[in-house]
Structure formats: structure tokens, C-alpha cells
Amino acid sequence: MTDLKRVLNLRNLVVFGLAYLAPTVVFNYYGVVTTMTGGMMTLAYVVTTVAMFFTAYSYATMVRAFPVAGSAYTYVRKAVHPHLGFLTGWVMLLDYILLPMVCYLLIGIYMNEFVTAVPVWVWVVAAAVIGAVTNIVGVKLAAGVNTVVVAAQILFALVLIGIVVAFVMQGNGGGTLFDSAALFDPTSFNGPDVLWAASILAASFLGFDAVSTMAEETVDPARTMPRAVLIVPIAAGIGFSVISYFLQIAWPTAATELDDPDAGIFELLVRVGGDTLSTAFLITDNLASMVCAIAGLAAASRILFGMGRDGVLPRRFFGTLNNRFQTPVNNILLMTAIALTAVFYADNLIGAAALVAFGALSGFIMVNYAVINHFVVRGGRRSGGDLMRYLLLPGIGIVVCATLLYNVDVHAKILGLVWFAAGVVYLGVTTRGFRVPPRDIDMSEDDGGVVDESRQPAVS
Template identity: 40%
Template sequence: MTDMKKTLTLGQVVLFGLAYMTPIIVLGTFGVLAVTTEGAVSGAYVAALVAMLFTAHSYGRMASAFPVAGSAYTYVRKSIDARLGFMAGWAILLDYLFLPMVIWLIGAAYLHSAFPAIPVAVWLLAFIAVTTLINVIGLKLASAVNSVMMLVQILVLTAFVGLAMHYVLGDPAQPFWSLTPFLGANEGFPLPQLMAGAAVACYSFLGFDAVTTLTEETHEPKRTLPRAILLITLCGGLIFIVVSYFVQLAAPGHDFANPDAAAYEIARNIGGDIFVSLFLIGLVVGQFASGIAAQASGSRLLYAMGRDEVLPKRLLGQLGRFGTPVGGLLLSAAVALLALTLDVLSAASFINFGAFLAFALVNTSVIAHYYLRERRRGGLDTLWFLVCPLIGLGAILWLMASLDAKAIVLGGAWLACGALWLTWLTRGFQRPTPELSIEN
């Protein structure tokens, strides 16, 4: 087996990361953020960006220290403790397993807004069935449309912002520059609402660390990947802030008929029937393609863990007729049925619980590896390896505490299940902690 060629430059890695983040999600979650923040969506994205930048700094430092696949799981396992690393991997599994559910729920909410006679449940079941069938057969379709879908997202976002700007300029009573999208429609500084919104807005940033999987194909990965992770986070955050700013100006406040699909209502107001149809096609097809990739990734993680007997091998560690992990795909589809009882806010918050736990542990890993183990405490080292990760850790914990109450309960239950499963696997911690096969 030959080594992979190191062909990727910094710019190429950044583009990959931005594509993985799915920029159009800023429109998909706009309504629930507007309601949560009372009309301060841009402010929520600013708060989320600040927290994510400190965490991205920590990811970059750990990617430089351990340039291998596994991300948060590997960093925590190697720098702190194998058992805590297992729990980090368990948190990552939450994201992989439940992310398709949120993607399909958002798509179903928008289709229901366009065709209200058809219940959300019907659209959701259609998403689950079609996507699962495609993934059981193979991923050729997803590979074929990936680059096209990124282009569609950029075009839709550009058109949406352009029409929103035109709409605002056409209203003499609406100022073009305003602090309202940052501070909310009501007087005062709604900090609790902003932080609750930021906790949901972080959903848009999920995937910024995915470029750590490109280590073997990147020029000077120890130098390139930390820079790429920070640039991806910064560029993605700026996109989210700019788009949400102009959309919030075009639709001030937070009074929507259906917050889960508010961008559909806004698209009709600023662009008419033709544009709203184009917007719906772009968003739904983007969610469909994103759902294919998310379910495929999650099923392969489940397969790797089943193969290594960390999870039941008979159920998850076998490949089907087409060489795909059918057990993991079907489990992902079954889990997605929980969306029938959840709204977008609760579902996205639940996903963020697992992400926040992993983020918190990565910030802690920087302190453990650099500041405590390597004793790098002189000059700027204290700033980079203690102060910055502590700020990142504090921001993440604050965001976690601001999550939807249902998400915290469900997330806590997920952690408890992970702890019980680890106890059983190690026979009460009498055996070594099993190693997860996490290849992102």
C-alpha cells in the first residue's frame, strides 16, 4: 500500500471545510434563531463565532500535536485518559447518529410550508426512505452531486442576500445599517436570549474540524491544518453573520407563521413566487444531499465500531449485499423517527449537546498536553496553551448551559448510556478501555 500524495494546499483545505459545513444552513435555521433571540440572529452568530474561534484554536493545536484521524476522541485519549476519550467518542457518535435526523427534519419543515396539505411526517418518512435506499445501494449519486450542490448553495445564498438588500433599500422607513439584528427588536441587550440563540447557532459550525481527516493528503499538515481550521471557522462565521444581517433587516422581529421554515416565508416576500420556488428547490436538494453524506458517514462509524466489537458486531459489524453497512444505515433511519416528536430547535440543540461536550474536552486537552505534560509555560505559551483554551472551555460550557432544556435532558441520558456501556465493556473497569475506530 502506497502513501497518499500530499497535494492539498491551504486554500483547497479551506474550501473543503466550508463545503462540509453547508453554508445554506443559515437560512434553514433562521426562523428558530429569530424566535429564540427575539430578532437578534446576527448577534447570536457573533457570540457563536467568538466561542468557536477559541475552540478552533484548540483543535488546530491538537491537530498539530496528533496529526491523525479521530479528532476529539484521539486528542482526549492521547492527552488525558482513555476512559474520558471513550466518552468523547461517545459524544461524537451522538452527532453522527442524530445529525441526519435534524437535516431531514429541516427539509421536511420547508416542504410542508410549500405543500401544507401534506403533513411533515410524510415528508420526513420520504426523506428517510429514499436516502436510506440510496445509501444501501451505494454513494455514487452523492459523489456526483456534491460539487454541484455547493455551487447551488452559493448561488441561492447570493440571490437571497441580493434580494434582501433590494427589499430593504426599497423601504424608506428601514435603515440599511442597524444594530437591531445584533441586539434584537426590543430595547436593551437580551444576553440570555442571545446566548440561547448562540447555543443553537453553533449547529451551523458543525464540521469545521472535518479537515483533520485530510492530514495525509495536505502539504505541511502540522502548519496548514491549524491555519485552515481557524480560516474555515472565521469564513463560515462571517458568511452566517452577513447573510443573517440582511435577512433580519428584510424580516425584522420574530413573528413567523412557521419558525421552522421562516426563510420560505421571507423568500416569498422579497422575491415572489418564482424565487421562492427556486429557493425551496435549492434548500431541499441541499438538505437531501447533505442527509446522504451524514447518514453514510454515521453508518460507517457504526460499522467500524461494530467490527471492533465496541458495539454489537452481529447487528452493526457486517456489510450487506452491496458492500454497504446496512445495519448502521437502518439504525440511523430508525433513530430519525424520533424527529416525529421533535421540532427543529430541540433536535438541533440535542445535536449541539454532543458537539459541545467534544469541544469542551478538546479545549481541556490543550491544557493537559501542552501546559501540564510538556510544561510549555514561558512567554506566549501561557496565553496559547492555558488562557485561550480556558476561555474556549468557559464559552462552551456557557453555551451548553443555554441549550434547550429537553436537549440537556436527552444529552444527559445519552452520556449516562455511554458510561453504563463503558462500564459493561470493561467489566467494571477491570479490563482496558476499548479503542474506537473513529475515522470521521
């Protein structure tokens, strides 16, 4: 593998991370999380943000120790054991594979809200075809597209907050800008429901994990990467919490009044800003979802290509490029077929999101453990300050992520464990019963000749 050109600075990385997690994701989960928590979406986001801080701290610690591309897989492989590293990469791969599915599902649900005569599955198939064709022919997203998409989403959020403020000040909604019940309402609080919601919202914070895969393209990665890895989840968490607060005060009783939680954001937008505002959101969010799906499909197909090329997966299917387009068509079509399972989740956005959350939280637990094993167990760093940095903080990260994972939907846990078991079986076969180290998985998404939209952050 050739050396990558170091061109990315802190701003580039933060923009890339925010583009990857998509700022408007807070609107996507509005209806379902508001219903789940009894109107305490803000509290669920605060809980998730605190939980993600500890994991982000562990990522920042590990990227300083191993400033190379690869993320969770690399950290666990180097700091714990190659076999556990493989399984961590295998579980995290689930996120890359399922991300396009969730994006297509959002497009389908939202378009059906506007054109009810056309069912969700038709929109899902149409979006999947666009994503597949774009990747097959090798169309790259423009270098500045992440900046444009992020700016459009942030602008929409700011405009909506302004509209909500005016709406509430006129005596609508909760009638006040300061309502403690929007954060915590003791009359309807249910701890398990809030934790269940927080486990789903954890998938909203995958941006900082994506940032860590770009270490080899970053200027002064030992200094820049840790800062970016911390800034992205903190900035996102604050933004998500503030936005969700304003959504709650705009419609305090939404938890019991929403007609369709999956598309609940449109009911709120029509209340506060009419059809014009809801149409603006449809355009903005569908653009973000389509860009995210194309990037996710490219990332997944490239990772599978790298695994096939290196013999981790069957080379004949996964490790070949199309002669005409020089893209991994087999992988793109396979990922598209998996993404089309979104049609089975047309009325279950939470179920689809829970699958992504399973892979994310599992990987986060292993990164936290990698910090403890690398610095305390292997490195013998056991002074007072070291135990705080390398044992207590990542230990808290393990506990909170494990708690959230426990609260993930049972069907998602079953499917996730089946995927994990398949990885264990495959690892056992390819390592002669775990007697030899596994082949490396190239999680950096950098394979020459293969188009990779997800690696096109704004470098302007």
C-alpha cells in the first residue's frame, strides 16, 4: 500500500465527520424517539452525548498511539489481539453495509409522506438504483460537496430554530422558551425507555469513528486527529440536544399525538412553518441521505474489494474490478441487494437503526477495552493520573456502551449476534482453528483504482 498524501487539517476533518453523521439526523429520529421517551428526546440525546464522550476520549487516545488508518479494527488488533481485531472489524463492517439501507429507507418514508400514492418500497428501489449506478460508473462526489451538504443542513436547523422561537413566543406550542419538562418530566420518565432511545441515537455519532480512518491523510495526525475525534461528537451532541429541545417546546404533547412517528418531523414542520418548511426539509434531508448512501455504498464495496484482493474473502467474487468501469461491481450489487432489505422496514425505522447501533456499540466497547489493555495491562501505566486516563475513563466508556447495547432491540441483537457468529466461524476456518494470525482487513478504504466517494471531504 502506497503512502497517502497528507492534506487534511482540523477543519477538514471536523467537516468530514459532521457530513458523515449528517446534522439533520436529529430530525430523522424525532418522531420515534419522542414517542419512545414520552417527550424527552433531549434527555436521550444528553445521555447519548455523555456516553459517546468517553468512547471519543478512547478513540483520541488510541489514534495518538497509532496514527494510522484503520480505526477500531487497527486499535484492537494492535493493542489486544489479531483475532479480536478481526472480529471487531467484522462487526463494524456491519455498519458500512447497513448504512445505505437506512438512508434509502429514510428517502422512501419521506417521499411517501409527500406522494402517498407511491409506496415506500418504490422510492427505496429508485434510490438504490441511483446509488448503485453512481458507484458502478465511478462518479466521484465533488471535493466540496461535504461542505455544501453540511452547510445546507446547519442552515435549515438554524432557520427552524428561529421559526420555532417566533412560533412559541406567539403563545403556540409550550408557550415558553424555558420548559424543564422538555428535558426531564418526572411524571412520564421511564429509565429503560430513555436508555432504549439512547442506544438508537448512538448510531447518530458514527462520524468521529469515520474521522479516525483518515489518519494517514492528515497533517500532523498525532496532534490533529485526537482534537478532531473529540470535537465532532461534542459539537454534534450539543447541536442535537439544542435542536431537540426546540422541537420539544414547539409541540410538548407530540409523544401522544403523532400520527406516524417514522415521519413525525413533517407533522411538526407543518405545525410551525407550513408546507413550505416541510418541503425545504424534504429536499435538504433527501440530498443528505442520498450523498450518505452513495458514500456508504462506496466505502462498503471498497472494503470488501480490499478483503477479496488480500484473500480475506473469496478473491474471485470480491476481489475483482469491472473491466469497463474499473469499479468492484460485484460488491456494489451485493451491497445494493442488502440495502434493498429496507423495504421490509418500511414501517420500522427504529428496527433498521438498531441494527446499525449494534455494530457501532460493539466496536466502541472494544476500543475502550483496547485503551486499558494497551496502556495499563501491557504498558504498566499505573500511576494515579494514568489510572484515571487509561483505566477509569475507558472503563466508564465500556459500562455505558454495554448498557446501551443491552437496551438495543432484541431482534437487532439476534441478527447482530448471527453476524458475529458468522465472523467467528469464518475466522476459525481461515486461521486453521485460530492457530495462525488472520489476514489484515484494510479498513482504511484506500484501494487504488477504486472510486471512493466517502473519502472526498472538503479540502478547500
